[in-house]
Amino acid sequence: MIPKGTKLLCLVLCLGQRIQAQERNFSIPTISAVPGSVVPWNETVKILCKGAPESYLYHLKILRNSKYQQVNEILGYQKEAAVFTIHPMDANSAGNYRCQYRSYKGWSEHSDALDLVVTDTMNQDYTMENLIRMIVAGLVLVALLAILAEDWHSRRVLHKEGRQDLAETSCSKQKCQTEWTLQPAPNGHLADTWKC
Numbered sequence: 001m002i003p004k005g006t007k008l009l010c011l012v013l014c015l016g017q018r019i020q021a022q023e024r025n026f027s028i029p030t031i032s033a034v035p036g037s038v039v040p041w042n043e044t045v046k047i048l049c050k051g052a053p054e055s056y057l058y059h060l061k062i063l064r065n066s067k068y069q070q071v072n073e074i075l076g077y078q079k080e081a082a083v084f085t086i087h088p089m090d091a092n093s094a095g096n097y098r099c100q101y102r103s104y105k106g107w108s109e110h111s112d113a114l115d116l117v118v119t120d121t122m123n124q125d126y127t128m129e130n131l132i133r134m135i136v137a138g139l140v141l142v143a144l145l146a147i148l149a150e151d152w153h154s155r156r157v158l159h160k161e162g163r164q165d166l167a168e169t170s171c172s173k174q175k176c177q178t179e180w181t182l183q184p185a186p187n188g189h190l191a192d193t194w195k196c
Contacts, residue, residue: 051101
């Protein structure tokens with residue numbers, strides 16, 4: 001038979017461990033990004049870390065060299081969530097983030113990971129857009145060349161036709177000039193007459 005004092009001591013120890021385990025039962029914080037987890041280069045992103053209502057300290061951590069390093073902390077009770085602002089977003093800001101909060105019970109577990117991606121609008125691949133622009137520019141160039149060729153051809157044809165008209169005109173003038181004769185007029189004066 002176990003003495004009453006030992007039973008009582010066992011009961012107190014067991015209850016104490018159970019109470020301590022219940023006190024250490026934290027809700028896992030949630031992490032999210034506003035406007036989203038894909039952020040344009042040099043823009044601002046807000047990381048929200050939502051913990052328990054009694055939490056008074058929040059840590060934001062990023063994964064660097066296989067370890068999470070603290071980026072920032074916010075002290076004070078937060079109504080909805082702690083808001084961490086990252087500006088400007090660049091290659092160093094991109095990565096895997098987690099948050100954690102502290103309450104009077106101690107530190108919570110880490111949140112699930114939030115992967116922030118930075119899109120580099122300066123170094124985007126414009127191959128297809130450039131190809132389309134080059135094709136359109138080529139078509140415009142071909143159209144201009146066709147217009148110039150047609151204009152050149154028209155001027156050449158007109159120039160040839162103009163020479164033939166000119167040749168015919170000058171020939172007929174020569175004919176007319178050779179047929180000029182001086183004939184007496186009825187009044188007794190001489191008159192120039194020609195036939196073409």
